[in-house]
Amino acid sequence: MNKLANIGMMFLVGVVVTMSGCGKQTTPANSAPLVKTIVIGEEISENKHSFSGTVHGYFEAPLSFQVGGRIVERYVQSGQRVTAGEALFKLDSKDAEEQVNTAEGAVISAQAAYNLADSTLARYRSLHDIHAISDLAMDQTQSQYEVASAQLQQAQAALSRAQNNLDFTTLRANRDGVIGSTSYEVGQVVSAGMPVALMVDDSQKEVHISLTEKQYGEYSVGMPCTVTFWALPHVQVKGIIKEKAASPTAGIGTYDVKVSLEDCPTNVTIGMTAQVSIENKMNTNRIEVPLTAMAGQKEQPSVWIVKDGKVSLVAVKVGKYGENSIEIIEGLKQGDRIVIAGTNKLSDGEEVRI
Incomplete structure (x- = not known):
């Protein structure tokens, strides 16, 4: 019995000693939390x-035909350098050529009628001067001349339009540069005004x-x-x-x-x-801080300021949000040291390590 009692006493003493040892805690040499800080004005903000x-190219413009038709020739490829006036695309010009031929015939006919009216008018003027014809005959001859002159001008204008339409069947570069892209191939039908190529002045x-x-x-x-x-x-x-x-x-x-x-x-x-x-140098006094510096509630944003090794929570007024930063309108000034990492474990007046 004495032997069992001694064993029990030894076990009890061991438990007491063990529990006593567990109650002792080793205090670190420096238990102040470690935080990461920046000084306002020394760190690069997100102003850049x-x-x-x-x-x-500083000049880029689509090129298009002024008339419609089927493309029969393509003289350039995308990326090709061209000079002003160089042919780029060509439409089927058969109809345009026929229109020119018709207009040329009309001009020849109108020119002949005008020449006849002009010579007749000159002869009638001579006769009128010697009173060989009446004033009425003279007026009629004058009117015929004016009609012939107007018809000649109309025929010449029609020929000019026909020649322009024939010229318009060839699309040319309007300046020196590079063909940025093309939109049509040979055989395709294009309408007037539809972009065919992109002209780039590089x-x-x-x-x-x-x-x-x-x-x-x-x-x-x-x-x-x-x-x-x-x-x-x-x-x-x-x-x-x-x-x-x-x-x-x-x-x-x-x-x-x-x-x-x-x-x-x-x-x-x-x-x-x-x-x-x-x-962005529009506001050189602008203060931006990382989003990680923000503490407090949404209703009252705050920032931890470090001074003399201790932190204090300062309310701030915020402005625009950046991708990783936020503008501070009130509450901070140049030279303030703020906490940007470790804000969730701080208390007001607490000592910190930086």
Whole structure:
């Protein structure tokens, strides 16, 4: 019995010692939470934005026939360089040639009638001067001459139109440049005014980008840009915002913006993908902070400020939201150090490590 009692006492003492040991906790040398901070004004904000776009010529316009017909000749391919006046496409001109022949015959006939009326008028004037014919006969001859003259002018105008229509059966380049694209092949019938080819003047180049409604007001014509190209990673070109569309693109809701390129290398070609970086300098005092810096409730946004190693929660007034940032209108100033990571484990007045 004594042996069993001794064993029981030893077990009880062991349990007490073990429980006593569990009650002791080791305090870390520094238990202050570790946070990541930035100083307002020292970090790069999202004032600089990048937009994807495509390289275009500064002048681009569709070319179309002024008359309809069936295409019988195609002289160019997409991407081909052409000069002003060079033939690009040709329509079947048989009908137009017949119209010219008919108009030429009408002019010959009208010219003969006019010549006869002119000589008759000259003779009758001589006779009228010596009172050999009546005033009525003279007036009739004058009227016949005027009719013949008008008919000749009409015939000549008809011939001019017929010749123009014949010329219009050949589509020509209206300037030096590159054929950006073509829409028709030989054998197809095209109506007057339908785009057949895209004429691109690539002597100067520009990049077309799109801005959302929120971004539209942040950028103005004349702002400088930096442009890079996906296919030419080592090429960087200066640009400037040249033009902003006054209204959004129908069905899309974005605004088209044109960025002209300065001293663009020749290896930058039409259709290349470009990246346009624009620094918004419209408000140099604007403060933006990362979205991760925001604390508090939606009704009262707040930010943790670090001062003398301790944090304090400061209410702020917010403005526009960026992709990864938010504008602070009130509550912060340049030089404030704020917490941008670890905000969910802080309490007011708590010491922190940075």
